[in-house]
Amino acid sequence: MTHKIAILGASGYTGAELVRLIAGHPNMEIVALSGERKAGMAYRDVFPHLRHLDLPDLVKIDEIDFANVDLAFCALPHATSQAVIRELPADLRIVDLSADFRLRDLDEYEKWYGKPHGAPHLQPEAVYGLTEFYREKIRAARLVAGTGCNAATGQYALRPLMTGGLIDLDDIVIDLKAAVSGAGRALKENLLHAELSEGYHPYAIGGTHRHLAEFDQEFSRVAGRPVRVQFTPHLIPANRGILVTVYVKGDAEKVHAALADAYKDEPFILTLPFGEAPSTRHIRGSNYCHIGVVADRIEGRTIIVAALDNLTKGSSGQALQNANLMLGEVETAGLMAAPVFP
Structure with missing residues (x-):
């Protein structure tokens, strides 16, 4: 069976990544691509690296006939997704890549995003899209909220x-390095080559990054009590990739054993041999996440390092993995390509 797919917001980086991945899917066909500012343009003119594909031209969302669509990926900006999704057919399967349905508590959403939720009646049915931990709920969901890549x-x-x-849940430090594509395709002065290259920029220092809301929600849910972590992201002059270094109190060998056991059957999460650390070079363009554990020189302290591609496993690859579950496909379909190196 071939599933008819629409991608809303296909003129951005995550939209293009979805097109690239779905092009290798055995049972998906893209029937509609939206791009409000680029409506009417051929997709090959927006993303020449995909010119070999036979794709529909970009249109406005209200020009799409959703009666001919089995699942829609929504790769629109935050807040825009809520306004669009609430107007879509109530039986349409949707994977949203924005932050609009990630937070279960509507007050928390307003606190972190500065405005009331635009579709509160839909939030209760949204399933958090971290595939490996919500697999069965995702399989039965109509609306899945993709996670933040960080x-x-x-x-x-x-x-x-x-x-x-x-580990000591009250002493966790997350130091994260993120490539520039995570900031989207819109023109921004601080992302100009002359201002970004040869530099390394911390941002959202002191606990203001919105992905902290997801850490608070998910870690507290798992632990069964409030968990608050220290988190500082840094922008690096690279196109793709996230590398996170986590500092915890705990026995390194036990930490490694727990991670290895948790992910031993996961197709996309690889725990490296004890003492090895991953690199963004080794997951580029793939749906894989590599995790390494190293003992600190201070007894009882452990360093965990994880790497993934923010556009693939952190966003569009995760979205396709979830869509496979929602449509009854093999979970790994379209996602088994090896990383690109060098």
Whole structure:
């Protein structure tokens, strides 16, 4: 069976990544691509690297006939997604890549995003899209909320350690390096080559990054009590990739064993041999996440390092993995391509 797919917001980086991945899917066909500012343009003119594909031209969302669509990926900006999704057919399967349905508590959404939720009646049915931990709920869902790419990376490093007393839950530091594509395709002065290259920029210092809301929600849920982590992201002059270094109190060998056991059957999460650390070079363009554990020189302290591609496993690859579950496809379909190196 071939599933008819629409991608809303296809003129951005995550939209293009979805097109690239779905092009290799055996049972999906893209029937509609939206791009409000680029409506009417051929997709090959917006993304020449995909010119070999036979794709529909970009249109406005209200020009799409959703009666001919089995599932829609919504790769629109935050807040825009809520306004669009609430107007879509009530039986349409949707994977949203924005932050609009990630937070279960509507007050928390307003606190972190500065405005009331635009579709509160839909929030209760939204399933958080961290595939490895919500697989069965995703399989039965109509609306899935993709995670933040930073939030996904940190959670893969830490979620299996949140129970059983393996680490001190009150002493966790997450130091994260993120490539520039995570900021989207819109023109921004601080992302100009002359201002970004040869530099390394911390931002959202002191606990203001919105992905902290996901850490608070998910870690507290797993631990069964409030968990608050220290988190500082840094912008690096690279196109793709996230590398997170997490500092915890706990026995390194036990931490490694717990992660290895938690992910031993996961197709996309690889725990490296004890003492090895991953690199963004080794997951580029793929749906894989590599995790390493190293003992600190200070007894009882452990360093966990995780790497994934923010556009693939952190966003569009995760979205396709979830869509496969929602449509009854093999979970790994369209996602088994090896990383690109060098």
